[in-house]
Amino acid sequence: MSTLAHTMMTAARSADSGLAGPGELDRYPYSDSPGTERLGVPAWENADQELGRVGRRAAGNRGRGLHGQLVQQLGQMIVSGDLGADRPLVPEEIGQRFEVSRTVVRESLRVLEAKGLVSARPNVGTRVRPVSDWNLLDPDIIEWRAFGPQRDDQRRELSELRWTIEPLAARLAAGHGREEVQQRLGDMVEIMGHALAQGDSLTFSRADSEFHSLLIQVAGNRMLEHLSGIVSAALHVSGGPVTGCERPTEASLVHHGRIVDALAAADGTAAETAMRQLLTVHPEVERVVPAPREH
Secondary structure (H helix, E strand, O other), rough: HHHHHHHHHHHHHHHHHOOOOOOHHHHHOHHHHOOOOHHHOHHHHOOHHHHHHHHHHHHHOOOOOOHHHHHEEEHHHHHOOOOOOOOOOHHHHHHHOOOOOHHHHHHHHHHHHOOEEEEEEEEOEEEEEOHHHOOOOOOOHHHHHHHOOHHHHHHHHHHHHHHHHHHHHHHHHHOOOOHHHHHHHHHHHHHHHHHHHOOOOHHHHHHHHHHHHHHOOOOOOOHHOHHHHHHHHHOOOOOOOOOOOOOOOOOOOOHHHHHHHHHOOOHHHHHHHHHHHOOOOOOHHHOOOOOOOOO
8 A cells, every 4th residue: 555545544544533413424434423323224334434434535535525425435335235236225214324415315326326336216216236237337336346345356357458458549549640649648758757756656646547548538449538437447546456557667657658659650569569568567467467479
């Protein structure tokens, strides 16, 4: 775990020491929040407190208010299995449990329904849907899985998807010689270099994320561009060993620079090769996907 992540986790633990007042949804530890006694629902009581801290951090960073925070809380509880398939979700109980209005609950359930996590039907109500119905490419679901019990599977699957998407995107991007985009990619590599020298992992990761997103966007394939959120999510949840560029290293910086050079030369093969090498910088990744063959 990075120093930044450890600091944030420590701060979250300190915030958990007191009871939250009405409307302070993002401070609730699941197991001892106000309202638990009124509901008497075991699934609420047994929710993972560590998962709750991650949810509060993500919600706070995104600044989406009570509605966004409730989506985070319920989404993580569903993805973690605390609220299992076919579990009924009663809006009145949720409102009491988290001390939010009926409108906030209704809007949150609509968002979760759009993600495939719940379904609402007349005379049946709102129920949790099975994993087979979830939109597993949704960035929020990717994040929730990556910080929950399915973290290892999620990070492996993300790595495998990136191995499929990004080398192709790099090859295609080499055929779209837009000078301003190449300059922007070069700027990102320069920023990453300065951040690496200063030990600034946050700036490095932000530039890294923009680099990969921009590369996919410039590939000229709208379907690939639609999948760019997967790569962004993979870099965002980079606490595990199989996400490619999860740590600032000299090797990853070199491979980023080689990709930029290959694009400038309109060399699709070199760009693809450099991307594959970037995705296998870490030994853990090599155990997930095969290294490129030598021809």
